[in-house]
Amino acid sequence: MIDQRLLRTDLDGVKTAxxxxxxxxxxxxxxxxxxxxVRLRDIQAERDEIRAKVNxxxxxxxxxxxxxxxxxxxxxxxQSRELGATEKSLAGEHDEVSELLNDLxxxxxxxxxxxxxDGVSDDDNPVITGPIxxxxxxxxxxxxxxxxxxxxxxxxxxxxxxxxxxxxxxxQRGAGATMARALTQFGxxxxxxxxxxxxxxxxxxxxxxxxxxxxxxFADDAYSIERDDLWCVPTAEASLTSLFSGEVLDxxxxxVRLMAFSPSFRREAGSAGRDTxxxxxxxxxxxxxxxxxxxxxxxxxxxxxxxxxxxxAMADLGLPYRVIExxxxxxxxxxxxxxxxxxxxxxVDTWLEVSSVSWFGDYQxxxxxxxFRRHDENGKPIKGSEFVHTLNGSALAVPRVWAAxxxxxxxxxxxxxxxxxxxxxxxxxxxxxxx
RNA sequence: GGAGAGGUGCCAGAGCGGCCGAAUGGGAUGCCCUGCUAAGGCAUUGACCCUCCGGGGUCCGUGGGUUCAAAUCCCACCCUCUCCGCCA
Numbered sequence: 001m002i003d004q005r006l007l008r009t010d011l012d013g014v015k016t017a018x019x020x021x022x023x024x025x026x027x028x029x030x031x032x033x034x035x036x037x038v039r040l041r042d043i044q045a046e047r048d049e050i051r052a053k054v055n056x057x058x059x060x061x062x063x064x065x066x067x068x069x070x071x072x073x074x075x076x077x078x079q080s081r082e083l084g085a086t087e088k089s090l091a092g093e094h095d096e097v098s099e100l101l102n103d104l105x106x107x108x109x110x111x112x113x114x115x116x117x118d119g120v121s122d123d124d125n126p127v128i129t130g131p132i133x134x135x136x137x138x139x140x141x142x143x144x145x146x147x148x149x150x151x152x153x154x155x156x157x158x159x160x161x162x163x164x165x166x167x168x169x170x171x172q173r174g175a176g177a178t179m180a181r182a183l184t185q186f187g188x189x190x191x192x193x194x195x196x197x198x199x200x201x202x203x204x205x206x207x208x209x210x211x212x213x214x215x216x217x218f219a220d221d222a223y224s225i226e227r228d229d230l231w232c233v234p235t236a237e238a239s240l241t242s243l244f245s246g247e248v249l250d251x252x253x254x255x256v257r258l259m260a261f262s263p264s265f266r267r268e269a270g271s272a273g274r275d276t277x278x279x280x281x282x283x284x285x286x287x288x289x290x291x292x293x294x295x296x297x298x299x300x301x302x303x304x305x306x307x308x309x310x311x312x313a314m315a316d317l318g319l320p321y322r323v324i325e326x327x328x329x330x331x332x333x334x335x336x337x338x339x340x341x342x343x344x345x346x347x348v349d350t351w352l353e354v355s356s357v358s359w360f361g362d363y364q365x366x367x368x369x370x371x372f373r374r375h376d377e378n379g380k381p382i383k384g385s386e387f388v389h390t391l392n393g394s395a396l397a398v399p400r401v402w403a404a405x406x407x408x409x410x411x412x413x414x415x416x417x418x419x420x421x422x423x424x425x426x427x428x429x430x431x432x433x434x435x
Numbered sequence: 436g437g438a439g440a441g442g443u444g445c446c447a448g449a450g451c452g453g454c455c456g457a458a459u460g461g462g463a464u465g466c467c468c469u470g471c472u473a474a475g476g477c478a479u480u481g482a483c484c485c486u487c488c489g490g491g492g493u494c495c496g497u498g499g500g501u502u503c504a505a506a507u508c509c510c511a512c513c514c515u516c517u518c519c520g521c522c523a
Contacts, residue, residue, distance in 0.1 A: 051493090084504095
């Protein structure tokens with residue numbers, strides 16, 4: 001959620017920033033929101049005035065009654081009752097307007113960072129780093145999609161996964177399952193130097209999923225458990241972002257850096273039929289997520305650091321990768337600035353997004369109400385608080401990395417060599433063969 | 436799932452429907468006293484919103500209701516604790 005106050009202090013600035021996202025409807029919404037904000041404050045001011053009168057009168061009534069001046073008291077009570085009725089209708093109006101405004105604000109996306117590149121689609125995302133490690137040509141025996149290789153090796157059994165759970169669920173078996181788990185362990189261990197490991201719940205409340213921006217707009221993308229009013233997390237980001245919801249952190253404790261392994265559940269409602277084979281797009285997958293709570297000043301360096309961590313994991317796995325920056329027209333709703341790490345998979349001949357690292361500004365923190373308090377140079381708390389900035393990104397998203405390994409490490413005989421970086425977690429399996 | 440108890444400021448904890456944004460104690464901070472320490476004295480100590488910067492409003496788990504007036508009464512919900520049941 002963007003700062004409501006910006007609607008009156010810098011509406012033009014907000015318009016300029018949001019127009020870069022290329023959705024003209026947003027500007028209408030913005031105008032509507034600004035109008036509602038003015039109305040809301042008018043109502044509020046009037047209400048406050050009436051309340052102030054009622055409060056004063058009520059006190060007088062109390063005094064008069066104590067002194068036995070019943071007639072005078074009753075006259076005042078009548079007056080107050082009238083004011084009360086007016087106040088009540090204003091309150092109704094206030095709630096109505098406030099709900100409209102809130103719905104609009106929840107639907108408005110974040111303002112892009114000034115340095116975020118302009119563009120209208122993913123075609124306009126500039127490559128920032130790389131490609132690194134990309135061979136000029138790939139032999140024919142690496143131009144095989146991972147599902148063919150993996151099914152032949154007996155390490156992917158999507159047919160049975162579908163039998164159990166339906167389309168777009170996957171199942172790794174044997175060395176394939178081991179490698180999936182090895183990748184999560186690899187993802188966690190390499191980032192434990194600065195992150196606290198957290199194992200958060202995978203089912204969360206509506207409020208939690210609203211804070212990150214998934215709700216209310218993208219309800220169709222998430223699995224809901226209606227009976228208990230819970231949602232399956234689409235990413236550990238959802239759980240972690242709300243960790244300090246309603247709390248005021250000390251700036252001296254920032255940045256708070258967390259990492260979590262969790263399953264991620266996605267309905268993929270908008271992409272039915274796409275990438276249905278293999279492991280590129282699935283309803284449930286494992287992921288190691290990094291997240292940081294920071295001051296606005298700390299955020300840019302953290303963003304760079306997190307992008308570096310996501311990219312270096314690919315480098316260490318020996319996968320060809322590149323880093324792209326997401327342009328304003330392709331940016332997610334909550335994002336302020338975003339970099340994606342992509343890995344090249346020769347079998348499907350595609351760059352696969354394996355990590356998306358984003359800076360959210362205070363957009364999520366405002367929704368989730370996570371604040372921090374500054375301290376002066378003597379360590380004294382400064383009065384007041386402000387919203388923290390949040391950043392997050394995948395440290396390692398298992399299925400696509402898994403697929404990229406199968407395709408990049410496929411040998412001429414159909415076996416797959418295990419990248420050295422994950423040998424410690426592979427129970428001595430260094431080559432996956434079909435026997 | 437059943438029975439009971441409870442949710443108030445940084446913490447503990449009091450609170451007759453009006454004089455309660457809230458006693459008291461602790462903690463923290465500042466000043467004073469003090470040879471040092473201990474003890475003591477005085478003072479300060481929540482957040483948010485609006486503002487014509489005078490001030491006004493909101494918040495005592497959450498949401499409704501009653502009333503001229505609600506921390507205080509009524510209803511619903513949420514959470515915590517104890518006991519029982521069930522259970523990896």
